[in-house]
Amino acid sequence: xxxxxxxxxxxxxxxxxxxxxxxxxxxxxxxxxxxxxxxxxxxxxxxxxxxxxxxxxxxxxxxxxxxxxxxxxxxxxxxxxxxxxxxxxxxxxxxxxxxxxxxxxxxxxxxxxxxxxxxxxxxxxxxxxxxxxxxxxxxxxxxxxxxxxxxxxxxxxxxxxxxxxxxxxxxxxxxxxxxxxxxxxxxxxxxxxxxxxxxxxxxxxxxxxxxxxxxxxxxxxxxxxxxxxxx
Amino acid sequence: xxxxxxxxxxxxxxxxxxxxxxxxxxxxxxxxxxxxxxxxxxxxxxxxxxxxxxxxxxxxxxxxxxxxxxxxxxxxxxxxxxxxxxxxxxxxxxxxxxxxxxxxxxxxxxxxxxxxxxxxxxxxxxxxxxxxxxxxxxxxxxxxxxxxxxxxxxxxxxxxxxxxxxxxxxxxxxxxxxxxxxxxxxxxxxxxxxxxxxxxxxxxxxxxxxxxxxxxxxxxxx
Numbered sequence: 001x002x003x004x005x006x007x008x009x010x011x012x013x014x015x016x017x018x019x020x021x022x023x024x025x026x027x028x029x030x031x032x033x034x035x036x037x038x039x040x041x042x043x044x045x046x047x048x049x050x051x052x053x054x055x056x057x058x059x060x061x062x063x064x065x066x067x068x069x070x071x072x073x074x075x076x077x078x079x080x081x082x083x084x085x086x087x088x089x090x091x092x093x094x095x096x097x098x099x100x101x102x103x104x105x106x107x108x109x110x111x112x113x114x115x116x117x118x119x120x121x122x123x124x125x126x127x128x129x130x131x132x133x134x135x136x137x138x139x140x141x142x143x144x145x146x147x148x149x150x151x152x153x154x155x156x157x158x159x160x161x162x163x164x165x166x167x168x169x170x171x172x173x174x175x176x177x178x179x180x181x182x183x184x185x186x187x188x189x190x191x192x193x194x195x196x197x198x199x200x201x202x203x204x205x206x207x208x209x210x211x212x213x214x215x216x217x218x219x220x221x222x223x224x225x226x227x228x229x230x231x
Numbered sequence: 232x233x234x235x236x237x238x239x240x241x242x243x244x245x246x247x248x249x250x251x252x253x254x255x256x257x258x259x260x261x262x263x264x265x266x267x268x269x270x271x272x273x274x275x276x277x278x279x280x281x282x283x284x285x286x287x288x289x290x291x292x293x294x295x296x297x298x299x300x301x302x303x304x305x306x307x308x309x310x311x312x313x314x315x316x317x318x319x320x321x322x323x324x325x326x327x328x329x330x331x332x333x334x335x336x337x338x339x340x341x342x343x344x345x346x347x348x349x350x351x352x353x354x355x356x357x358x359x360x361x362x363x364x365x366x367x368x369x370x371x372x373x374x375x376x377x378x379x380x381x382x383x384x385x386x387x388x389x390x391x392x393x394x395x396x397x398x399x400x401x402x403x404x405x406x407x408x409x410x411x412x413x414x415x416x417x418x419x420x421x422x423x424x425x426x427x428x429x430x431x432x433x434x435x436x437x438x439x440x441x442x443x444x445x446x447x448x449x450x451x452x453x
Contacts, residue, residue, distance in 0.1 A: 015453075052316060054452045074316045083309025087241075089248040101237050103317055155313075 004030045004066035004162050006051075006194055011060035013043070013050045020046045023060070026196070026211060030066070030162075033185065033195035033205040038213035044198035045082070047213070048165045051196065052079045067162070077163035082171075084152035088141040092132055092151050095140060096123045096158050103159035119158070126157035130180060145172040153181055156188075164188065166197040178203075234319040235327050242331035245304075252297040256336050257343055260293040264347040275352040282351035283361055283412035289347075290340055290365060291372065291401055297336045298376040298393055299383070301328050302448065306384050312452055321448060326441035329377040337369035357416040364408040364426065370433040371404045374440030381447035404432050 006028045013021040020043040028034050036044045049055045051062055053074035064073045086095050100119040127133045130150040140148060149172045156164060164185070170178050178201070185195055186206050197203060246252055267285050268278055305311040305328075314324055341362060348358040379397040386392055407429040414420040 049453075052312075054312060054315070056453075071318075075318050077316060079313065079316055081309055081312060083307075083312075085309040085313040087245055087304070087308065087310060089245050090241075094244075098237065098241050099313070102234050102241075102314070102319075 002030075002066050002192070004064065004192065004194060006163060006196075007061075007063045007065065008051070009061050009063075011047070011050065011062065012058040013046055013055055014058050015046065015055070019058075021050065021213075024213070028163075028194045028196060030192040030194060031189050031207055033189055033197065033208040035203060035205070035208055035210045036196065036198040036213060037200070037210060039215065042213040042215060044213060045167055048079070048081075048167050048196065048198055051163075052077060052165055064163070073163075076161055077165055078156050078159075078161045079165045079167075080152060080156070080169050081167050084148045085155070086140040086148060086151055089139060091137050091139055092143070093123060093127065093136040095151065096126060096154055099155050100158035103155075103161070122158045126154040129157060129184065130154045130177070146174055146177065149173055150177055150180075153184075156184065162192070163194045163196070166195065166199070168199055168201075169197060170199060170201045170203070234317060235323050238314070238319065238324065238327045239331055239334075242328060243335055246331065246335035252300045252336055253339055256293040256297045257339055259296055260289050260340050260343060261347065263289040263292065265350060268350055278351045279353055279357075279416075282348065282353050283357070283409045283416070285351070286344060286347055286361060287365070287368075287405055287409050287412075290337075290344075290369070291398075291405060293340055294337055294369065294372045294376065295394055295397065297332070298380045298397065299390065301332050301377050301380040302384055302444075303380070306451065311448070315448075315452060321445040322441045325377055325381065325444040325448065326374075329374045329440055329444070332377070333370060333373035337373050338366075341365045341369060354416075357412060360415045360422070361412045364411050364429060367426075367430055367433050368404045368408045371436040372401060374433075374436040375400045377440050377444040378447065381444035381451065384448070384451045404429065407432065 006026070008024060008026040011021055011024040012019065024047060026034060036047060038044055046055060050057055051073070053072065062073060064076065067073075067076050086092075087098075090098070097119065100123050104119060104122075124133075127136050130153060132147070132151055132154065135143065135147060140151065143151065153169060169181060173181065182204055185203075189195065189206055195205065195208075197205075264286060267281075271277065271281070302311060305314070315321060344362050344365060345358055348361065353361070376393075376397055379393045382396060383392045407425045410425045411422045411429060414422040414425065
């Protein structure tokens, strides 16, 4: 198992002219989960989106050690955001199959029939794991909010990526599905994966630390102070 | 290149499954083309003279209607941001989506042109040349159009804005497209220079379009 380290140092991110993240430091190693908490609007999503490479950073650095340095960090992570990234006109299976083929590096490397069966297998496993096998042929448009969320989370299983960025992953999920997600996440951690999750819901991940993003301290000049680590 | 074709095939499948974009574009095209002779009057000479211009304008406007859809649905359901985390460069993503637009909207419109040509009493050669110019010219329409589609992604009523941004860019294509056809139908004159200019416009938009719309998309994804 390759040790992977995600190291975020003195990260500063601005949205329009307002500093949202000021000197955030986070370190995650293989097998570790970090839960980001904090009030609404404090910058949890911004932190995740900055790591995913959507938002340019003003200063500081986001490094990932243990992966091929030629590969961008954004290509080594799964981002589960507010939107489910499911195409409504296609069925659940078609959606997952597309992500399996499109996101899985192994699939591109092999480039033969063998890899095609691997991707089909992983789609079927994911459908079963999230109890979507009976809905597999349904167009996504007909699914309930919770079922859509499950289909979105099933994306985590169809292509392997070491870092998972989960933004409010439990929205619309019932208790049973939260348990499914927790067990999936714990398996990922045991296999040397990394998780950074922003949530208000207490998730029971193994080996998890918590980071709380805070509002600015009125006494200091800094617009925002954040990144206090609570272990 | 594998992920390029996977994305392209998915876009084509979604377009045909939804059917909305293709249906609207073809419907609009045929309505405009059918209404003009009724308004202008049944003079075959006049109709065949104005046909290239009318058909080209109708094609431009119909393609314009569907431009917003190139990125809109994928952006709204979050698919686009996940596509951005793949190994496929964003420039190739926009190229695949523009090409999908060309295949699912522009190409069907061009294929309906012979049908429209019968209303205007076009002879076979003029009709063939018209189709050829449209086949080449619509590449510019799809690839330049993707820039406007990417720029206006987050506007609520972006339809007019798309038209304002993109119509000036379409003018050279429109001019050289129609000039090629009218020179062929009314000799003397050599249609080749204007046709080659039309080709060069399309090649230039193939080269510029994906980069410009990828740059616009990077901003939209923030």
